[in-house]
Amino acid sequence: DVKVTQSSRYLVKRTGEKVFLECVQDMDHENMFWYRQDPGLGLRLIYFSYDVKMKEKGDIPEGYSVSREKKERFSLILESASTNQTSMYLCASTLGQRREKLFFGSGTQLSVL
Amino acid sequence: KQEVTQIPAALSVPEGENLVLNCSFTDSAIYNLQWFRQDPGKGLTSLLLIQSSQREQTSGRLNASLDKSSGRSTLYIAASQPGDSATYLCAVQRTGGGNKLTFGTGTQLKVEL
Numbered sequence: 001d002v003k004v005t006q007s008s009r010y011l012v013k014r015t016g017e018k019v020f021l022e023c024v025q026d027m028d029h030e031n032m033f034w035y036r037q038d039p040g041l042g043l044r045l046i047y048f049s050y051d052v053k054m055k056e057k058g059d060i061p062e063g064y065s066v067s068r069e070k071k072e073r074f075s076l077i078l079e080s081a082s083t084n085q086t087s088m089y090l091c092a093s094t095l096g097q098r099r100e101k102l103f104f105g106s107g108t109q110l111s112v113l
Numbered sequence: 114k115q116e117v118t119q120i121p122a123a124l125s126v127p128e129g130e131n132l133v134l135n136c137s138f139t140d141s142a143i144y145n146l147q148w149f150r151q152d153p154g155k156g157l158t159s160l161l162l163i164q165s166s167q168r169e170q171t172s173g174r175l176n177a178s179l180d181k182s183s184g185r186s187t188l189y190i191a192a193s194q195p196g197d198s199a200t201y202l203c204a205v206q207r208t209g210g211g212n213k214l215t216f217g218t219g220t221q222l223k224v225e226l
Contacts, residue, residue, distance in 0.1 A: 004156075033213075042218040043157075043202070058213070090156055102147065102204075102214065104156035 003027070006091050006105035013112050019078040021108050023091030029103075030096025032074035034058075034066065036087040037107075043090065049074055050096065081112045115140045115207050119217035126193055127225055134188040134220045136203035141181050144206040148177050148188050151200045151219070160201075161188070193224045 007022040025032065033048040035058075045058030047066040055066050063085060067075040074093075078085055091105040116139045126132050136146070145164045149157040161170045161177040163186070169178040176189040186203055200221045204214040 006156075040218065043204075043216040045213055048213065092157075101159040101162050102157075103159065104149075106156045107154070109154070 004091055004093055004103050004105040006089075006108050008108050009106065011108060011110045013078075013081050013110065015082060015112060017078075017081050017112075019081050019110070019112075021076040021078075021089055021091075021110070023074045023076070023093075023105055024072050025074075025093040025103070026072065027093070027095075027103075028071065029093040030071070031094045032068065033092040033094075033102075034064075034074065034076045035090045035092065036060070037090055038087050046076065083112050086110060086112045115143075115205060115215045117203060117205055117215050117217040119201075119203060119220050121220060122218070123221040123223075125223045125225060128193060128195060130193050130224075131189070131191050132193055132222075134190070134201050134222070136186040136188070136217055138184045138186075138205050138215075140207065141184055142208045143181065144208055146177075146179055146186050146203060146205050147214070148175075148186075149202045149204065151202060153200075157202065190222075193222075195224050195226060197224050198222055 004025045031050050034046045035043045037043045044060050049055045049068040065077045089108045092102050094100045094102050118137045147162045148160045151157045163170045163179040174191040179186045200219040202219040204216040
């Protein structure tokens with residue numbers, strides 16, 4: 001089975017800190033995604049990457065950046081964390097062909113104080 | 114812009130009951146539709162994926178149907194069990210959108226003893 005691993009289950013950070021969320025997948029998937037999930041708003045796409053060093057903005061990229069230096073690893077960066085970035089962050093990957101299942105990590109619950 | 118709606122937001126049923134969860138989408142130009150399960154505080158697990166050319170998919174006690182022309186999908190769960198308690202989300206992959214999915218906000222299901 002595909003494994004998508006997010007480095008932290010819970011994180012507590014202070015306003016203004018730079019925050020790194022890491023995600024690793026072990027199935028040589030081409031496409032990787034970062035979503036945030038908020039009550040009542042569902043999942044919203046922040047960024048995605050379809051190849052190493054390639055990235056595209058999703059629906060809510062403001063305040064975030066990403067890095068994909070290796071195929072298996074996709075990092076989400078909060079340049080200067082703010083309280084409205086408190087959320088559940090979910091990483092996902094898929095093989096890269098259209099019509100493929102999406103595999104998710106367990107999520108990182110980030111609290112910005 | 115694609116919008117995905119799931120009604121009801123929450124549902125409680127007695128164990129053993131057959132039930133149907135609903136998903137509707139506004140733009141019928143989709144590649145596929147996926148149903149996911151999410152347990153509290155966890156990531157999403159893909160249950161079923163229906164391609165746009167298909168009418169239904171089955172896995173064990175789960176059956177998902179797709180009516181693209183009317184913008185509707187249903188997830189049928191037979192002989193429900195307490196272990197089925199979770200939030201169920203549907204998501205559509207839109208054509209021309211790469212691998213991006215648009216998610217509904219989910220139906221929270223509770224199966225009671």
